[in-house]
Amino acid sequence: MKQGQMMRGADAVIKVLAAHGVTNIFGYPGGAIMPIYDALYGAPVEHLLSRHEQGAAFAALGYARASGKTGVCFATSGPGATNLVTSLADALLDSVPLVAITGQVSTAVIGTDAFQEIDVLGLSLSCTKHSFMVTEMDELIPTLYKAFEVAASGRPGPVLVDIPKDIQIGMLEYKTPLQERSSEPEFDEERVDAALSLLRQAKQPMLYVGGGVGMASAVDQLRAFIDATGVPSVATLKGLGSIANDSPGYLGMLGMHGSKAANIAVQECDLLIVVGARFDDRVTGRLASFAEHAKVIHLDIDSAELGKLRLPDVAIAGDLRQILPALCTSLEIAPWQDEVAQLKREHSWNYDRPGELIFAPAMLNRLADKLPEDSVVCCDVGQHQMWVAQHMWFRKPEDHLSSAGLGTMGFGLPAAIGAKVSRPDATVVAVSGDGSFMMNVQELTTIKRRKLPVKILLIDNQKLGMVKQWQQLFFEERYSETDLSDNPDFVTMASAFDIPGRTITTTDQVEAALDHLVNCEGPYLLHVRIDDAHNVWPLVPPGASNRDMMEEMDKQT
Amino acid sequence: MIYTLTLTLAHRPEVLERVLRVVRHRGFKVTKMNMQLEDGKTASLDMALESERAIELLTTQLEKLIDVIECRVVSLESVNAEKVAS
Numbered sequence: 034m035k036q037g038q039m040m041r042g043a044d045a046v047i048k049v050l051a052a053h054g055v056t057n058i059f060g061y062p063g064g065a066i067m068p069i070y071d072a073l074y075g076a077p078v079e080h081l082l083s084r085h086e087q088g089a090a091f092a093a094l095g096y097a098r099a100s101g102k103t104g105v106c107f108a109t110s111g112p113g114a115t116n117l118v119t120s121l122a123d124a125l126l127d128s129v130p131l132v133a134i135t136g137q138v139s140t141a142v143i144g145t146d147a148f149q150e151i152d153v154l155g156l157s158l159s160c161t162k163h164s165f166m167v168t169e170m171d172e173l174i175p176t177l178y179k180a181f182e183v184a185a186s187g188r189p190g191p192v193l194v195d196i197p198k199d200i201q202i203g204m205l206e207y208k209t210p211l212q213e214r215s216s217e218p219e220f221d222e223e224r225v226d227a228a229l230s231l232l233r234q235a236k237q238p239m240l241y242v243g244g245g246v247g248m249a250s251a252v253d254q255l256r257a258f259i260d261a262t263g264v265p266s267v268a269t270l271k272g273l274g275s276i277a278n279d280s281p282g283y284l285g286m287l288g289m290h291g292s293k294a295a296n297i298a299v300q301e302c303d304l305l306i307v308v309g310a311r312f313d314d315r316v317t318g319r320l321a322s323f324a325e326h327a328k329v330i331h332l333d334i335d336s337a338e339l340g341k342l343r344l345p346d347v348a349i350a351g352d353l354r355q356i357l358p359a360l361c362t363s364l365e366i367a368p369w370q371d372e373v374a375q376l377k378r379e380h381s382w383n384y385d386r387p388g389e390l391i392f393a394p395a396m397l398n399r400l401a402d403k404l405p406e407d408s409v410v411c412c413d414v415g416q417h418q419m420w421v422a423q424h425m426w427f428r429k430p431e432d433h434l435s436s437a438g439l440g441t442m443g444f445g446l447p448a449a450i451g452a453k454v455s456r457p458d459a460t461v462v463a464v465s466g467d468g469s470f471m472m473n474v475q476e477l478t479t480i481k482r483r484k485l486p487v488k489i490l491l492i493d494n495q496k497l498g499m500v501k502q503w504q505q506l507f508f509e510e511r512y513s514e515t516d517l518s519d520n521p522d523f524v525t526m527a528s529a530f531d532i533p534g535r536t537i538t539t540t541d542q543v544e545a546a547l548d549h550l551v552n553c554e555g556p557y558l559l560h561v562r563i564d565d566a567h568n569v570w571p572l573v574p575p576g577a578s579n580r581d582m583m584e585e586m587d588k589q590t
Numbered sequence: 591m592i593y594t595l596t597l598t599l600a601h602r603p604e605v606l607e608r609v610l611r612v613v614r615h616r617g618f619k620v621t622k623m624n625m626q627l628e629d630g631k632t633a634s635l636d637m638a639l640e641s642e643r644a645i646e647l648l649t650t651q652l653e654k655l656i657d658v659i660e661c662r663v664v665s666l667e668s669v670n671a672e673k674v675a676s
Contacts, residue, residue, distance in 0.1 A: 154604055155604070155607065158604070158607060158608055158611050159611060159615065163655075163656045166604075183656060335654070336650055336653075337650035337651050337653075337654055339650075340646065341647060341650075
């Protein structure tokens with residue numbers, strides 16, 4: 034970069050992005066961000082036009098989560114910025130590094146209720162890790178550098194930079210700021226000794242793995258720890274893919290829709306080793322009775338998570354890549370390993386269903402087996418999301434993108450677009466439901482525009498299935514506003530975006546249809562009608578202990 | 591419980607809102623507050639707070655804010671809220 038060159042603020046924005054290795058931006062233009070879009074014109078950075086700012090930011094999230102890089106999105110002031118809020122909140126809850134740049138009205142008219150003016154800095158306070166509004170020309174470049182540093186360091190998260198129009202068109206001298214080096218987090222050796230002591234005393238230890246392992250790029254260290262100790266393991270929704278699927282003591286997901294074996298093993302353990310996880314209520318069920326006889330070792334980069342919901346016996350804040358190797362030790366826990374293996378056998382999934390109607394769990398299990406090694410599955414939110422978590426398997430955490438903390442319907446399709454952009458050689462499948470799919474369906478245009486070969490598996494029970502399930506179980510079958518039997522013809526709709534597809538309704542169609550979905554060139558929509566009587570099982574009812582899981586009670590059809 | 595906190599903040603126009611939002615959202619009530627802009631770059635903020643929750647649940651969250659330079663618990667008192675606020 035040529036130092037001291039005079040340029041517009043808008044040109045400096047694009048140059049700072051290039052200096053950070055940003056090759057792809059997702060966004061939508063508008064009045065207050067026009068100078069930045071002007072600077073983008075002809076610049077060596079690829080911009081993908083979404084058809085809604087929420088879609089742009091979700092695509093940036095998918096890009097970030099599938100690749101480990103920081104995602105970048107642009108939006109204009111006012112409605113452009115407010116449309117980002119849901120995606121920023123999603124990134125905050127799931128700790129995803131994202132830099133969102135919004136245009137703002139000129140500084141002279143801020144606070145006058147100008148056209149498309151809203152207090153974006155104020156809006157951002159509760160849905161970002163940090164945020165800035167640039168009000169001086171000489172702050173612009175250092176602020177952008179700081180934004181990238183904050184987004185990716187420590188526990189990652191979204192950072193918003195609001196840039197008024199006069200700052201975009203004003204002139205500045207381009208200077209690379211002196212970068213503060215963030216100090217390497219260090220952890221306490223004495224606590225490592227205390228943790229090792231607890232590990233060696235434990236007769237029935239369990240490992241509870243969250244999304245922090247993938248975010249810390251500590252999958253190898255985690256697997257080495259499992260190999261060294263032989264500790265049986267469970268994962269959260271975001272932790273899926275961290276543990277090798279064929280790891281002998283791995284029991285899958287725990288929590289509200291976890292496997293029965295996972296929940297029983299955690300309830301019976303005498304030591305819970307929590308790695309990059311945060312005792313989320315969907316994981317713990319009734320907190321007071323969660324692993325109630327267990328001592329706890331809690332490892333996380335974010336010290337605010339240590340003791341937030343469960344007081345640990347030993348807590349270590351720091352980089353999991355350094356902490357996990359320090360805890361590798363051999364343990365004598367053969368009787369417990371046998372007990373866990375027995376639980377795994379007793380509570381394995383049963384995919385045999387009589388009848389012609391398609392059983393989504395069995396179909397998703399077959400899809401997992403058919404996907405090539407380099408694949409990404411993006412979910413929406415609801416019953417299909419839980420079936421994906423239960424019945425598919427993943428090689429790495431970045432192969433499974435699911436809106437976990439915020440649970441945002443409409444995440445899957447735009448996230449798949451971002452994932453395909455960041456990993457163009459991967460097979461990318463968006464698994465959606467008929468409710469979620471319609472929430473960001475406008476992004477089909479983005480697929481059309483770039484001819485992105487994103488595969489869509491649309492599981493359709495003509496219901497808002499998860500809400501319907503709760504109405505059935507906990508609201509006396511009063512099905513308030515969950516009937517979606519007036520859905521559009523999805524295959525016809527996809528064809529309007531040049532996306533071919535077909536509908537299947539019976540079990541004997543599944544194998545060939547999945548093969549075509551995975552192997553065909555270009556985008557494709559496989560619309561799968563399923564039996565609307567099927568629910569997600571097992572289930573920990575709200576307020577109950579994870580020990581008290583409800584078992585399948587669907588009527589067989 | 592009544593707590594007294596002293597924070598040193600990097601002064602930004604929105605820093606007070608940022609701190610107060612976290613205080614409210616994490617379940618603490620401000621009963622008394624004083625902010626002083628020190629040298630144009632930093633500000634000190636003293637707050638008396640009331641909550642049933644442990645103060646660490648707040649201080650760990652405040653310490654994560656980029657503009658919080660220091661967060662110190664000055665006192666922990668099990669006294670009546672009115673006495674401190676008055």
